[in-house]
Amino acid sequence: MLKRIVIGVVLVGVVVLLFKFCDFKKAPDTDVSYNTNLIQQQIVNVGKLVVTEGHFSEVITYKNQQKYMMDMLSFEKKALIVVNADVTVAYDLHQMKYDIDEKNKTITIISIPKEEIKISPDIQFYDVEQSKLNPFTGDDYNKINKSVKANLAKKIEKSSLKFNAQNRLVSELSKILILTNSMGWKLQYEDKIIENEKDFKATIKG
Template sequence: MGFFTTLSELRKWLVLILLGLVLFFGYKYFTTPSRETTLENDTNLIQQQIKNVGKLVVTEGHFAEVLTYKDRKKTYIPGVTFDKKALVVINADVTVGFDLSKVTYDIDAERKIVTITNIPKEEIKISPDIKYYNTESSTFNAFTGDDYNKIAKSAKESLAKKIENSTLKTNAQNRLLSELTKMLVVTNSMGWTLQYKGNVIQKETDLKL
């Protein structure tokens, strides 16, 4: 009788152990997210993080320019002309910006790769304040709207050259790279890879505009 009692107890324990294993693996099966679900969640999170990065990055500067505008109207009489001139002082607020909402990218969830497909060009806005001093003209060659348009155009062209030779665009690009690096941090922290122009981006200096 003792042998059969022991065997009966052993069966009970085996049944309990098997039941426990079935419940455990059943729980794991129904609660553990599938690889497909994980990829989908990762993709959604990365898209949200990139969207959070998307904003207008702006660098501001101030430039001043002094121009002398001259115009001469000749007559049929040799040596007789009608002249007009003005001293023009331009103070301009300039912004150089990148709209990161225009950055486009592709997400390869299977390979865990985010590829930046386009980075927008900088947007330069010049807001000049133009003042005229020592204005001289004659009745037969007075200042017109066309003169003021020429002065404004010349002022913007001159300012554009100054901006090109300044550090304003470089500073704006550095700020842009700093913002794009946040995408690198997000992807790396989740085990994804960031690419641009066919190159894997591992650090900020790898991002070349």
């Protein structure tokens, strides 16, 4: 009788230990799954349109001359053009691609979308001079519009607008970095481990 009781107690102990062992084995998987879901949710939250706005102005003098009779007779048209343009630099983070490696607890950003620059110029003509033999036409307006956008694009490259846009981009991406670091995960981009905002800036601008 005593032997049966001892065997029963031992069996119960073994069953309890087995349950505890199973629970212990399941915990890491549960934690990894939980952390993965949190990180995925954070990436979804970051996935938005990041927009930086700027305003540019410039004044252009446009001239065109039509010559006739072996250049003996010419008709000129000209105008003073004032341009005010609203410019946006945007990153659509919905297009960001990434990979989650649960085994190695690593998030790899595969690609970050290139910035989208939108120029919306308001063109005003002043002091317009033209003649019936050389009037302003749709072709002139197309040339002016093309020239205006080309000049503005150069100004944007030299301005701080793109720099500010990149800073905003890094700020959004750093939200993922903060979360991965707090959970003991790694964040990787361009084959480099990202440990802080400076690493992000170096890879994005490099």
